[in-house]
Amino acid sequence: MFQILKANKAIDFMRWSKFAFAFSGLMIAASLYSIATNWFNWGLDFTGGTLIEVTFQHPADLPKIREALTNDGFADATVQNFGSAHDVMVRLRPREGTKGEVIGNQVLASVKKGSGDEVELKRIEFVGPNVGGELAEAGGLAILISLLCILMYVSMRFEWRLSAGAVLALAHDVTITLGIFSALQIEIDLTIVAALLTVVGYSLNDTIVVFDRIRENFRKMRNGIPGDIMNHSITQTLSRTLITSGTTLFVVIALFTKGGANIHGFALALLLGITVGTYSSIYVASSLALKLGLTREHLMPTQIEKEGADQDEIMR
Structure with a gap:
């Protein structure tokens, strides 16, 4: 050339x-x-809601986590790996009448119960629908x-x-x-x-x-x-x-x-x-x-x- x-x-x-x-x-x-x-x-920046990022000691079983969240009333949760098989991100649409911090704690407890593994919270974010x-x-x-x-x-x-x-x-x-x-x-x-x-x-x-x-x-x-x-x-x-x-x-x-x-x-x-x-x-x-x-x-x-x-x- x-x-x-x-x-x-x-x-x-x-x-x-x-x-x-x-x-x-x-x-x-x-x-x-x-x-x-x-x-x-659209990401959380545009839709609003709650984002929780957790790390598991062992590779995460996403189907079990989704099943646990569905049983606890979070059927709309989006669960996906984030960076590696040990890192999981959970996204939820905004819920009226419930504080984001309360939802975050409930989701974290549900994830721990469904996975049966030790879970470390890495990040939690809340964005209102108006924002x-x-x-x-x-x-x-x-x-x-x-x-x-x-x-x-x-x-x-x-x-x-x-x-x-x-x-x-x-x-x-x-x-x-x-x-x-x-x-x-x-x-x-x-x-x-x-x-x-x-x-x-x-x-x-x-x-x-x-x-x-x-x-x-x-x-x-x-x-x-x-x-x-x-x-x-x-x-x-x-x-x-x-x-x-x-x-x-x-x-x-x-x-x-x-x-x-x-x-x-x-x-x-x-x-x-x-x-x-x-x-x-x-x-x-x-x-x-x-x-x-x-x-x-x-x-x-x-x-x-x-x-x-x-x-x-x-x-x-």
Whole structure:
């Protein structure tokens, strides 16, 4: 690849634009279908309720724990391993008229009775339903406002066809990432919202680097056709894109594998978002601008006539 770049030859990325559009369309359709049918597995931050994290001396028997909780009136409890076979997390929806601390103690006693093992309480959290609803609304507004601000920024900086390509590529990245979370029913909490905002900023930065080179080459390569100029621009920035994404992914993979269960969802969202964002910067954003009819004339600087130029021409 680097030999190709040194020889100043462009990789024909636009050749695969139809396949990229078909693949992206399929992924977006599958994501929207999953969101419409499965919705999201909202975390305690958004739903409210009680979260209890316990550690067993021996590997936990989840079916026995669920049975014990059901017998004690906690049939709606969600029981799952958290990090290892010895760690278990129990989540409960909010209950009216009962304090969270009381519920926590009852659940802990039920877990001990059902498992027959020594249990150590590691963490207990209580979130009210009103607080959860406010956090859900604030998280959605944060993503929406960030996209609107980005739309304003790219509209002022680039020609509208490039701006539309950048914004649609961002929507593409967020939709596919959320669709995967919906399909796998991975719990979404505030750390996931933070990861999505990070992905939006990362993907936008990557796209702007490519678009800056596209605008520069459209003004330099006077005789080139738009598709070839796109290919040259993406090829020239490809090494930067791969190095930046690669080094970032090394860190994210380390967080995903060694960071522990607390940041597992955050690292997974970054891993998915950066991968999809790198793909969209190369294929989706630029190809969309080309499909919208971008030409060299659209990116040429506006010629400003000097005052008095008409009079000087008449006198000559």
